[in-house]
Amino acid sequence: MQYQIIKREDFIVHRWSGGTTSEIFLFPPSSCWEKKDFQIRISSADCRVDGAPYSDFTGFTRHILPLRGSMHMFHEGHHEVLLNPFDVDIFDGSWNTHHIGKAVDFNLLYSENWTGRLKPLLQNESIKIEKSGIIGFYAVEDAEILSRDFSVEVPAGDFIVFNDINEATVFSIKAALHGPCVIAAAAFPKGSSHMRLSSMPVDEFCALTASDAPAPGGGSVSALCGSLAAALAEMVGNLTLGRRGCEDAQESIREALAELEEIRTILLKAIDEDSESFNGFMTALKMPKNTEEEKALRKTAMSQALKTASLVPLKVAGQSVRIFKFSRLMLERGNKNAATDAMVSALAARTAAIGALLNVRINLRSIHDPEFVRTTLEEVLRLETLTNEQEKEITEIGYQLLNQ
Structure with a gap:
């Protein structure tokens, strides 16, 4: 695997109204920061002036974290957040942004054709890259970067980049520092399977959902709710196995656990499938419309893309409805100390099913295929009825148990 170590003395320094920025990495190499014709830019800024406006990077997404000092970020008309060292904020490069606080920050910037991730790594921590992308590591302290077939030492302040990753690769870190010792900055062309939403840390998934990016949205969040509903029911089942007083439920619990794992796996995959199907619709939406042809x-492509985008949440709803019988089983025959977890499982399954079906409904309004709309709407109504009935029954049983 080929790599390049960029020494800190080779960083390109630019001055701006709030301080200085050290440009660490620019891709492609022939691009120019001033022309904004790059796809990826990694940099570190020494911010000395409170309130200085950030440069306009319309068409880019920006990840930022403080290396030293704290930054109170203000995004006019969007959100504000206080970043302590190694906290990450994600925002659109077109926003009117400034911050309060003197700090040294670290930035990842990528164009709309890419997606990416900025993550502080601790000693012995690993990061997995699925494929097709660029990843770099900034050494906060002297560190060793290891993978399956190589290791390389990176002095503090230097940056190492791998830009030929074409297969799943796991990188791990060795360093003497107990806190974050390396900053991983990764970027990937959209459509590559580099970083599934389902593999994101919870805080990053929430931050991406909270941003003004159109995906992930309600569909992916519904799939996540469904996977958590299945996981909670599994938890109650695992707390029941081998428990005294639950001997007669052991076989049915084991069978339920196998089916719940299958449901959870399907719904985890649907988190990404929903966003990917939405991206397919956006591609159709951007097709030329200069002539009648x-x-x-x-119009045809958009309708077909919406059909595909409807089938994913319909699957999510169907799988989520399957969870109810297991939530009920766990509530009635499982570990009584986890009864409320079984109830939450049912509540989360309802959120997943109804949320997914709302996505189907809004898509049906723009699909120009009456038969598809009719049959799909019939299935939506059936699943909505089942969902409301099952969740109500399980909740009533749960409250009866709690009031005993």
Whole structure:
């Protein structure tokens, strides 16, 4: 695996109204920061002036974290957040942004054709890259970067980049520092399977959902709720196995656990499938519409993409409805100390199913296939009825148990 170590003395320094920025890495190499024709930019800024406006990077997404000092970020019309060292904020490069606080920060910037991740890594921590991307590591302290077939030492302040990753690769870190010792900055072309939403840390998934990026949205969040509903029911089952007083439930619990694991796996995959199907619709939406022929092709493509985008949440709803019988089983025959977990499982399954079906409903309004709309709407109504009935029954049983 090829890599390049960029020494800190080779960083390119730019001055701006709030201090200085050290440009660490620019991709492609022939691009220019001033022209904004790059795809990826990694940099570190020494911010000395409170309130200085950030440069306009319309068309780019920006990840930022403080290396030293704290930054109170203000995004006009969006959100504000206080970042302590190694906290990450993600925002659109077009926003009117400034911060209060003197700090040295670290930035990842990538164009709309890419996606990425900025993550502080501790000693012995690992990060997995699925494929097709660029990843770099900034050494906060002297560190050793290891993978399956190599290791390389990176002095403090230097940056190492791998830009030929074409297969799943796990990188791990060795260093003497107990806190964050390396900053991993990774970027990938959209459509590559580099970083599934389902593999994201919870805080990063929430931050991405909270941003003005159109995906992940309600569909992916519904799939996540469903996977958590299955996981909670599994937890109650595992707390029941081998428990005294639950001997007669052991076989049915084991069978339920196998089926719940299958449901959870399907719903985890659907987190990404929903966002990918939405991206397919956005691609159709951007088709040319200058002539009548182009307009007709675009309309057909959009309708077909919406069909695909409807089938994913319909699957999420169907799988979520399957969870109810297991939530009920765990409530009635499982570990009584975890009864409320079984109830939450049912509540989360309802949120997943109804949320997914809302996505189906809104898509059906723009699909120009009456038969598809009719049959799909019938299934939506069936699943909505089942969902509301099952969740109500399980909740009533749960409150009866709690009031005993």
